[in-house]
Amino acid sequence: MPSSFTGPDSFFSSDEEAWWASVDRALKGAPREKLFSSTEDGLEIAPLYARRPDTPARSLRSDAGDWRVVQRIDIADPDEANAQLLDDLQSGASGLELVLPGALSSNGHAIGVSDLAGMEALLSDVQPDLIDIRIDAGPRTPEFLALMLALLERRKLDPSLVAITAGFDPYGWMAVNATARQDFEVITKRMQDLVLSVRDTGSAMRAMNADGSVWHNAGATPAQELAFVLAAAVAHLRQLEDAGLAPQEWAERISMCLVADADQFGTIAKARAIRALWSCVLEAAGLPQSPAALHMTTSYRMLTERDPWVNLLRNTVAAFSSGIGGADSVCVLPHTLAVGLPDGFARRLARNTQSILLEESNLAKVTDPAAGSGAMEDRTEKLCVAAWELFQEIEAAGGLPDALSQGLVQKHIGAAKAELDSKVARRKRPITGVSEFPDLSETAVHVLRDGGGARQALRPELPDLTALPPPGDGRWFAALRALALEGVSLVDPSSRKDPEKRDPSFPVLQGGRIAEPFEELRAAAASFEAATGAPPKIFLASLGTPAQFTPRASWTANAFAAGGIRVAGPAVHASLEELLAAFKESGATLACLVSCDDVYEDEAESAARALKAAGAVHLYLAGRPGAREADFAGAGIGTFLYAGCDLLGLLKDAHARLKSVYDGGQSDLEVLK
Structure with missing residues (x-):
């Protein structure tokens, strides 16, 4: 199509050499290196890139069409949570992230469900087969998935028609909680049992998650986050092999979660890179190619308690970058989450951020818009190389569990965190509204009551889960689901204590917000x-x-x-x-x-x-x-x-x-x- 733009011929004929000549005149003797910068991973960013017209668009989103708009649900009272999620689903959301007791992402807020009646109340008037459902309850995830499948059975819904994803990553849990290796092996054995059991129900549930938010919140760089997510996914492959699942099914049982922050180009490159890296893993393992099931969540690390309105801008950039990068589903954290339990207004803004990008900007209509951009292709390729090198280092150490036990992962993240903290302290990484342009006369935003008192009032009598069949062949989870159908309470939602033992020699990862x-x-x-x-x-x-x-x-x-x-x-x-x-x-x-x-x-x-x-x-x-x-x-x-x-x-x-x-x-x- 001919261009309708009219201008001097030199506008179309300028080349890189002419551009640099103009730059040298503007620099007035200063070195060209002044225009180069680097990322957190030390990857060079040049001031100018040539187009890459020979680079085809990558196959990103696994399904054609819009990404799924996932809304976080973390209100303690199941009835109140139900009212909120119905409002979300009726107003643009196409998926729910149910944050339950035990989830690392709870930030002190979780839905107080313990039995099938509670799950019924939570999902009253919801048609599970029309939406995506993500469930995260830490090591208690199998119990809540049992409640979810019991609900489907009671409603006579075919599990194969319901898209369910388990948001629990046992390796991230191990890193944050210093879980003793023996207890960690029990957790992974239960997850193996879960996979085998849900397969027998016909459910396509992705029961194993490789979650980047744990590493990101602890201070990891983008390349580190990619490497650790990849290492977790490979560890899941090994677990599925040990469980006896057919190799062609392994990739279909794994999901991945990456964090989107206010670094627009970095987030786009990270989302594009994980698909290329996962493809390399599957090829190296001799497994059939299967698109990565990629969920992205906006960064909790970047949110601020002070002047939280700026978080709306951060979230917008993060959601935009997730969509451009090809995420299958995106969750925008409400802008007041760092202040307390977000109210309906904050949740509506989070939801509408995605609605505007999808419905008004039509952002999902183009496949891989970054393809052919010299800057984005270079950033993606360099990120892949850096992540793959670290991934190989983890594998050489015996895999992610051994790398965690040896402190290798913690060493890498610790160095990155120290550098990040130094930049924040010196305002080399400015935080608008906090370290830059603070508003000392700001008024407090409205948040909901925590609801912790309601959870404390719930003290159900729990069954002795040790009396169930040993996990490993699917019978343990099947028995758990049978208990759920009987109306038995499977968890104590008021408990804040982790039942797993801790290893005092284990170097613990600690997350937090940079502000x-x-x-x-x-x-x-x-x-x-x-x-x-x-x-x-x-x-x-x-x-x-x-x-x-x-x-x-x-x-x-x-x-x-x-x-x-x-x-x-x-x-x-x-x-x-x-x-x-x-x-x-x-x-x-x-x-x-x-x-x-x-x-x-x-x-x-x-x-x-x-x-x-x-x-x-x-x-x-x-x-x-x-x-x-x-x-x-x-x-x-x-x-x-x-x-x-x-x-x-x-x-x-x-x-x-x-x-x-x-x-x-x-x-x-x-x-x-």
């Missing part, structure tokens, strides 16, 4: 205000004219606000005496000099000495000291604040000084001891 360290400082600021009657604050000792101090004063106010510390000032001071009077009137005990370097050269030392004499407990200077560091320090300036400094550590120190002064009036020297 938490800064949010803890905001909480400390609120506690300080509650105790003293005034918020923590620092005096901005502005020197010179507004044109000279405003840029750094604005930047400094934003930096201290990231820790919940308010500023007094800046203002124009006609003399040093006027500056000191303003400092004393502010009531602040900390002060920060703000101006340009030329003014610092002439006035910083005298102003610092005067402020210390006037009672400033600690002095900061906004900017790098350069060659004058020793002189400034001699004048009483203790800390220098600049882009790239350890802002988190600086703010923690500032809070410690404020608290020490309030508690006992210690001097600067006493605080430093």
Whole structure:
């Protein structure tokens, strides 16, 4: 089709060499390397890529058409949860993620179901054969799947017509809970038994899940997440082989879950990469090719408790990238999940984020839109190589369970987490609304009551599951399903204790949100205000004219606000005496000099000495000291604040000084001891 665009011939004839020539002129002698960057995995990102028209579109989504819109259901009361899920299903959702007691993804919120009556209440007026259902209850997943299949039997529904996925990954559970190897083997044996039993019912349930969210939340990079998901999937293949399942069925019983975050290109590349990697595994194992069943969930790690409205933007990018990357199903976590149990409004926004992408943007109508993009093809290929190398290292260690026991996985994630934490602390990984542009006057968002009290009130009498047939050949799960049909309670939804033993020698993975360290400082600021009657604050000792101090004063106010510390000032001071009077009137005990370097050269030392004499407990200077560091320090300036400094550590120190002064009036020297 001819282009209707009219422009100079040079627009169509420019080549890479001409582009670089223009770049060199713009750089004015600076090296070209300045334009290159790298990902968390150290993969190079170039400033320009050539098109790859010879690269065909990858076969991504296993089914033609839209991806499934999965809504998270985690309200404790089954009746209330039912009302919410019916609203979701009637308003655009095509799948449900049932978060039940024991799920690693529960974040303290789970549906209080223990028996068939509870499952009936939860799924009242729901037609399971018309939707996708994901069930995650940690090691209690078989019990809840037994309740689910019992429900289908009671309703006389053919299990083969219901799309059920188990969201439990025993290897992630092992990593987070330091499960003793003996108990871990019991868990995997039960999962094998589950697969054999559901096969006999005719169900196509994908009972084994390779879940990337565990590794992602612990700090893993995209390549690491891919490698560990791949290693978990291969471990599942071995479990299915041990169970005696026919090889051609193995891949059909496994699902995969990856995390989508606000890195648009990284998420797209990750989603495309897992399919290529899985294809390589199946080929190497001599198994028939089978498309990966890929579910993606937006990142909990990226969510913020403070200014949670920004989470809507993060979720939108993540959901968009999941769709472009070819996910079969996507779950958008409500933007208030880090605050508490999301209400109906937050859940509606999560649902509508996907509806807009599907119904208004028609995002699913094109197969692999990233195909042929030089940048995306390069990113995907490099990610595949990095993930495959780590996957081979895990396999060389004996597979994922052995790699976990040896601490190999934890070592890789620990190094990545340390690097991530450092970038967050130095704002090299800025968090809008938290470490950047915080809103100290934000109002709280509405969340639902936890519902923990309702769960605590449920104390069912549980059967002795050890009396069931030993797991391994399908009889254990069949007996469990029979108990469910009798109305027996299979789990105690009020229990928060894991029944599995822990191995004290096992290095545990700990997950969390990257915004938490800064949010803890905001909480400390609120506690300080509650105790003293005034918020923590620092005096901005502005020197010179507004044109000279405003840029750094604005930047400094934003930096201290990231820790919940308010500023007094800046203002124009006609003399040093006027500056000191303003400092004393502010009531602040900390002060920060703000101006340009030329003014610092002439006035910083005298102003610092005067402020210390006037009672400033600690002095900061906004900017790098350069060659004058020793002189400034001699004048009483203790800390220098600049882009790239350890802002988190600086703010923690500032809070410690404020608290020490309030508690006992210690001097600067006493605080430093």
